Amino acid sequence: MKVAIFGAGAIGGFLGVKLAQAGVDVTFIARGPHLAAMQANGVTLRSEGESVTVHPRCLASAEEAGVHDYVVVTLKAHGLPGAAPAIAAMLGPDSAVVTGINGIPYWYFYGLDSPYRDRVVESVDPGGRLWPVLHPSRAIGCVVYPAAEVVEPGVIEHSYGDRFTLGEPDGSRSARVEAFSRALIAAGLKAPVRPRIRDELWVKLWGNLAFNPVSALTTATLDRLIADDELRALCRGMMLEAKAVAEALGVRFGIDVDKRIAGAAEVGAHRTSMLQDLERGRPMEIDALLGAVVELGGVVGQAMPLCRSVLALVRERARQAGCY
Structure with a gap:
């Protein structure tokens, strides 16, 4: 081989x-x-x-x-x-x-x-x-x-x-x-x-689509995003919007949103890949992690106000840093 x-x-x-x-x-x-x-x-x-x-x-x-x-x-x-x-x-x-x-x-x-x-x-x-x-x-x-x-x-x-x-x-x-x-x-x-590889793909993406862009906007590590009630609520709301899109596409989630967040919490004080890219002046994976999810929301007719707002903000943050 x-x-x-x-x-x-x-x-x-x-x-x-x-x-x-x-x-x-x-x-x-x-x-x-x-x-x-x-x-x-x-x-x-x-x-x-x-x-x-x-x-x-x-x-x-x-x-x-x-x-x-x-x-x-x-x-x-x-x-x-x-x-x-x-x-x-x-x-x-x-x-x-x-x-x-x-x-x-x-x-x-x-x-x-x-x-x-x-x-x-x-x-x-x-x-x-x-x-x-x-x-x-x-x-x-x-x-x-x-x-x-x-x-x-x-x-x-x-x-x-x-x-x-x-x-x-x-x-x-x-x-x-x-x-x-x-x-x-x-x-x-x-x-x-x-x-059903797409089911597992979504379970990983489920956290990344929220934690990555919010970390880039706040420069907060993963433990901070989850410990802060307001930031956790924002990420959780984005994840629920995305879950509705995925389920409309036929995806089945084997865990609930709070268990997925708990799994992310176990990683500790981790700087997400998007935050690392921002700090190093490298292009950020905005479209694959969140832009595509919002696009799919449009395909299935699902409103995604939180995801759309965070997407607009993180794109502008990336533009200003020369990372988009």
């Missing part, structure tokens, strides 16, 4: 190191000082009090990497349209694209048994340009739970989590998704295959 990690930063690096340790032929596609350090010294993963260094092939060019069985994409969502042609260069006739990206994926409505079947989500795929380049038939959904950070070029610190939930958009247990699941499990990771 040949696996390419496209966008081998924190999460991609963590996954790639684990696969390489298990004997999988892994190629990292990265850039900048991080790539240079990996090429010179290998990739170091610090996790659970231990440190390991592996030496996979690390490249800047997808074309040079050649064809792989699986291309795992761990970019930020807004980076996917621009990277699509490079990703496509690594795909053979039977290659799969594993989308380990936060938020609503570009393939969300592909093959879905609903009135919205094959609808393009404009917030994450403007004009439907991704479909012909990375056709959704290649996609394997992946909900990423681990937390990791590139603490210095070539060095990844893994703080918690080891689950990568997988699922075909059509709900099948295909040979390709089963094989990839087995590879992840052999690498010491949890990799269940779910027939």
Whole structure:
């Protein structure tokens, strides 16, 4: 099995190191000082009090990497349209694209048994340009739970989590998704295959669509958002608006909103990814995490006053910071 990690930063690096340790032929596609350090010294993963260094092939060019069985994409969502042609260069006739990206994926409505079947989500795929380049038939959904950070070029610190939930958009247990699941499990990771991958996608997104933008607006860490009654009420209200949208699309939630908030509280004083991007002057995942949800609210005719207001505010905050 040949696996390419496209966008081998924190999460991609963590996954790639684990696969390489298990004997999988892994190629990292990265850039900048991080790539240079990996090429010179290998990739170091610090996790659970231990440190390991592996030496996979690390490249800047997808074309040079050649064809792989699986291309795992761990970019930020807004980076996917621009990277699509490079990703496509690594795909053979039977290659799969594993989308380990936060938020609503570009393939969300592909093959879905609903009135919205094959609808393009404009917030994450403007004009439907991704479909012909990375056709959704290649996609394997992946909900990423681990937390990791590139603490210095070539060095990844893994703080918690080891689950990568997988699922075909059509709900099948295909040979390709089963094989990839087995590879992840052999690498010491949890990799269940779910027939309703969108349900699990929404459970993770449910917190991110509220906590991420509100944290960017307030600069508050996750524990503060939940401990403050007014901020918690705002986030909870946004989550309930989103739940109504998801259920109108056929999603089933296995937990209630307060249990989901309690789960987020266990993470502690965490700076959300959107807040980190704001502080570092990087583009923020506003459209994948909240813009697409508001777009879907319009599709199903669901009023979302809290989500729409926060979306307008965080977009303007990002514009002023040069992060949108």
